[in-house]
């Protein structure tokens with residue numbers, strides 16, 4: 082079920098059109114925006130023209146050849162008539178967007194390409210007008226050497242166009258490409274483009290210019306982009322230490338930590354220090370308002386902030402019960418929750434969807450901040466983890482977030498890196514296995530593929 086429902090979808094179709102030279106953070110913005118909208122249940126998709134060109138057998142002007150039979154990209158094959166090919170490819174790519182809006186009832190398409198000429202942008206506007214789509218142009222502009230070089234490095238290492246190359250060669254190619262595009266670049270202009278809806282970002286969020294934002298959805302998109310800080314940063318996630326309720330397999334409540342939970346809290350500062358390599362003043366600790374998270378943060382001397390929005394999912398009438406008791410007393414509710422855990426709302430309490438919605442200001446603030454350690458609860462961390470890792474909503478309540486484990490997240494344009502650091506302090510499992518009232522080993526399908534697991538000696 083989509084949360085964002087509209088009576089006539091064609092009235093609300095938006096195409097976010099990225100504008101800018103390579104290595105200006107366009108892919109990062111596009112991916113983050115689509116992840117955020119999907120997390121809010123707004124149907125969104127990113128269309129990367131480079132992908133499409135590759136599939137068509139060209140990567141003009143990057144001069145690569147895609148072998149459709151083997152899937153291998155070969156270097157050095159130039160197209161004979163680049164301009165003509167490019168036009169056809171662009172048309173076909175826009176056609177993909179039109180089809181997606183129509184067949185999938187899409188709401189927001191993000192077009193991740195350079196779109197650096199006024200002509201190109203005008204042809205996109207024409208396409209949008211024909212198809213009842215509102216275009217918003219998002220230009221990422223920068224002459225800041227550090228900003229550009231940081232993106233060049235990221236592109237060289239991770240982008241499919243360059244990652245097969247030697248790092249130096251990749252860097253050189255990206256720079257060549259930037260210079261090639263620079264010659265034709267026509268930035269968005271307040272006078273010439275006064276009729277367009279656009280946002281112009283200078284080196285991320287250093288300076289922002291906005292023109293003609295008109296609808297609620299447009300302002301939501303723009304507000305999110307304005308809060309995005311493109312600088313590399315880390316987020317650490319930890320559950321509180323094992324609690325007395327965890328030992329008794331009871332959910333909710335506001336209990337204190339067990340002895341092993343206490344041990345985790347005293348070890349946490351050293352684990353964070355080792356993982357971060359930063360001074361304490363450079364990491365801010367966010368906790369919920371519940372005792373078990375504050376007790377876990379007690380030995381951290383960093384600046385701390387409590388958020389009510391980080392409190393655990395409210396289990397309503399089931400608060401303080403074990404899963405076995407819930408199954409016995411409310412068998413229908415127990416089964417309904419297993420069938421659709423994301424949507425199920427405890428009587429007098431919350432669903433995972435409710436938690437995600439109340440977390441929106443936390444997410445927005447996280448995007449503005451640099452290095453944050455969040456100490457909170459199982460359900461809340463699942464929602465935050467799902468946001469960073471683009472985990473489908475229906476799967477997010479089943480993600481494994483074990484106790485006494487620090488998760489380090491490094492969001493990047495091409496892939497988010499996750500490192501799982503185990504404290505080596507035993508704790509009970511609180512993972513409720515689907516279809517039973519038992520807690521046990523998680524299937525862990527969503528944590529394992531991403532994580533590099535590190536153990537700390539006890």
Ligand SMILES: O=P(O)(O)OC[C@H]1O[C@@](CO)(OP(=O)(O)O)[C@@H](O)[C@@H]1O
Pocket residue numbers: 320321324327331332333334393394396457458459460478511512513
């Ligand atoms: O959604 P499920 O899997 O029930 O997990 C959420 C539960 O996790 C618990 C532990 O069982 O969280 P936490 O100990 O992190 O506060 C409960 O309080 C909470 O209701």
